[in-house]
Amino acid sequence: MNMYPSTWLWEFPTPNEAIGRAVDQIILKKRTRFQELVLADTPQYGRMLVLDGLCQSSTSDEFLYHEPLVQLPMIIHGAPRSVLILGGGEGATAREALRWRTVEKVVMVDIDGEVVDACKKYMPELHQGAFDDPRTELIIDDALRYVRRAKTKFDVIVSDLTDPSEGGPASKLYGASFYRLVKRVLAPDGVFVTHTGLVAPTVTEGMRKVWAGLGSVFKYRLPYTSYVPSFLCMMGFVMASERNITAVPSADAMDKIIKTNINGSLRMLDGAVAHALLTVPCYLRDILHASSKHK
Amino acid sequence: MNMYPSTWLWEFPTPNEAIGRAVDQIILKKRTRFQELVLADTPQYGRMLVLDGLCQSSTSDEFLYHEPLVQLPMIIHGAPRSVLILGGGEGATAREALRWRTVEKVVMVDIDGEVVDACKKYMPELHQGAFDDPRTELIIDDALRYVRRAKTKFDVIVSDLTDPSEGGPASKLYGASFYRLVKRVLAPDGVFVTHTGLVAPTVTEGMRKVWAGLGSVFKYRLPYTSYVPSFLCMMGFVMASERNITAVPSADAMDKIIKTNINGSLRMLDGAVAHALLTVPCYLRDILHASSKHK
Amino acid sequence: MNMYPSTWLWEFPTPNEAIGRAVDQIILKKRTRFQELVLADTPQYGRMLVLDGLCQSSTSDEFLYHEPLVQLPMIIHGAPRSVLILGGGEGATAREALRWRTVEKVVMVDIDGEVVDACKKYMPELHQGAFDDPRTELIIDDALRYVRRAKTKFDVIVSDLTDPSEGGPASKLYGASFYRLVKRVLAPDGVFVTHTGLVAPTVTEGMRKVWAGLGSVFKYRLPYTSYVPSFLCMMGFVMASERNITAVPSADAMDKIIKTNINGSLRMLDGAVAHALLTVPCYLRDILHASSKHK
């Protein structure tokens, strides 16, 4: 008799690590035009979206990823009216943006309509109707192509793409040349944010690359992190802007912004927690500081 | 991007070995009254039945298990009319018995009706209609209770139970006291057969226990083995009888018995292959020989 | 050809999760009187100590565990002279305590002398000579027995024990009855700290138990967390005291305490990061808050 469950999801987040997550049921498994898509129910993390073997979101703790990803730049901005989401197929990124009473328009550009359809159908806790909100415009297209052609400018742009693995659909959407295109569609006082993959003392490359890429395009940058249990790691994020986002509002000021603008209550964030996330460990701050100097 | 599949079945056949099998889809996963039941489609082995984490049958190679299990004792018997199957929930053991033109009655006693129902519905390649054959009588009951109460005698009795793991449903169905009950319902010239779990130079305990248990109850015994790829191991079997089954018919004689009695063609066995299976490696023959002497 | 490394460490942090870490070399593997001890070199995390299959420390990121564990309560205390460490076999906890110029005495009580000896010999980066410091007294004994009999009182007591798994050596060292014994040997204005195992939205039980246990013994408690990459999780901690430790010094005040008292530079912590660690995510704060009310 097995002393452990018999059905598992396996992920290799780095070539020297493997993560196994027990599975109760595979809801959907298919190869889309762009990637392998798995939706599975897990006893530990709830329903989970897995693309090309890598966990993207799970119902039990996606708020630890989506709240920092979306709410932090929006709070820093203060009164965003238009939001562009690159990727974000689950609809949870749009959901967070749509909670803002100031928001009039959310454009979401995801390359993989099959992922969006699967999440619409099987992960209602994630989108919570975001796709039906009249302010949402869903565009199934390559984010690169979209930002090249877009005519309007956005107050906040959120890059919620898969990791830039070799050959994966998002491999061209990290780096200075892409960030320059993004800047073109960002309002002058707008804020751009992207995640950087996992961050650890031995895994700082992703964060450093994004940090350097954004540094060559934008005047101001702000790093932060959030631990996401179902990813079994700390996610890194960097915000960038032409306006001085490093002058962060106080925790109290943030609490007021949240109360005034955001519908419903946040599960992870308030002003104090936002400040905590923006305070990265010394080793990481030093690495980013050093890399800024060497430029 | 994962270089290997993302969804897996995991089995620990011994505490020091683990086997992973990629999974395309979980067809059914439930906890029955007696055990955990998983039916899954695998790219390597086809559809697979897994009970309490241990692979029981897969469509791609179950014939390498079921043909030796059933056909060898029936050929040795020569003209079986009644067959009792203990366990055998998939219906494949019954299927093999029903191929005999001489067979008038197949009684199959499985403790877990939920396993039988799942196999009926989802594994038609295994039973191939065996449950609908008018000669088949399916009894959902404890095999132990059945053999204690049974009034009729059978020409061939096939024990196709799960491994005797601690606390598992089959734990009392291996050993001399159970074999004495079995003997009560076996015709005087009948043949009993049971598998013994996996056999290897470092894993001979299962085979030795069954060998010793049967040796204390029956006059004659005959060991054999068959390699089953989806089990990733060699299965051991022992036949036992009061008649001299060690005087094995020649390969040619077996071929005639097969041709005369069995409908359809066997995929693994003919007379020569039957003789090959009955010729166990010297190391195993010596171990069994030694244990016989010591009695 | 394998596309991944061939030698691995495997850990099951919960029954529904498995973590694999590639291994370059096993430095030592033995069963001590109390537990299984493995020291291994990993390409991802450096040298790693594993007890009963669970990662305890790795050279690449142990500071993300040991700095918060030790420095936070000592900074909160302000001027500790005597420190008692329960467990802490690697010597890294003692190392952190000994950095304080105010510290005159560090007593370390670990049940497993074989673990201490192995770490002394094979993990010099962790203890950095702590065992040779004249202020250090190493006692190989059961922490429970030690706190029962101890006559002196300590300014800071650090519980750096393995998780309270069934039958493990530390299973009796969590809970109110043990905390009452600890209080006996804590100076009236002393600070006690313990880790609580991993914390996540679906794994709050360990934190809640420690929180409740300490709440029934001490007047004041302070929860915090730190992400440790080689554990693949966020560790929880709780400080407890009879003095009002919830009135936390400002980040600037902490920086001054650090500068005045601690030799060498901290790799993870300064005043701001300390405040960030003490600011737990809202969901966790709410759970602890709710559990406090229900008492």
Added chain:
Amino acid sequence: MNMYPSTWLWEFPTPNEAIGRAVDQIILKKRTRFQELVLADTPQYGRMLVLDGLCQSSTSDEFLYHEPLVQLPMIIHGAPRSVLILGGGEGATAREALRWRTVEKVVMVDIDGEVVDACKKYMPELHQGAFDDPRTELIIDDALRYVRRAKTKFDVIVSDLTDPSEGGPASKLYGASFYRLVKRVLAPDGVFVTHTGLVAPTVTEGMRKVWAGLGSVFKYRLPYTSYVPSFLCMMGFVMASERNITAVPSADAMDKIIKTNINGSLRMLDGAVAHALLTVPCYLRDILHASSKHK
């Protein structure tokens, strides 16, 4: 506490299967000029040689591989005096050849001197002094280059190479063009043998390729199999010759050949077991038969 061992060897024999073997100690782990070499002690299988992640030999059951590989073609030959071994770094293949009193010369050509040195030092149970036998000539060279240049002819040639994986050192040593070179150095009545990797109903490609390749070069072929527990699979083999090796001596005749010629006693094989190995399951015989017709 882990319910399973914490240190493991992991092998992916096919892209859809993984095999884990618990490890007590890693004896040696290095990257040679040609491949990754791991020598490890396992509780299940004894000491194991692993090249590029794939198990090559383990002390507990290597005889189930090396006896069939070497003794079957030598018995079929009847009185071999000279033997050429391609690969065979462990020395166990040479050991088996040297047991023949008729043998005057064993030439062993292995590309990887580091593997040979490691096996000499750490696996004495495998070579049992074969490298010190005056009849043994060890040549560290590419087998391809050796057979191209060799001037002498051999009675038996044994190909004991690693699997023909992409880019691995043995990738050019399977197929008709290599077999033609082999034929040049085989005595007119000599016998060539090679393993074919694992064989199963869903994995017949390796066997079919070797079968076809040998069929285009040699007049006679003879397939056989042997189950090797530490490989968790059935290994396939094919013998080939210009003389009619399909006219196999009887089991009794083989027993006489063994008794007359071979020092010491075989652990797996006698005449009867040899015949059993040469009797492949019907499904495999039919596949090979069909492929022969289609030529």
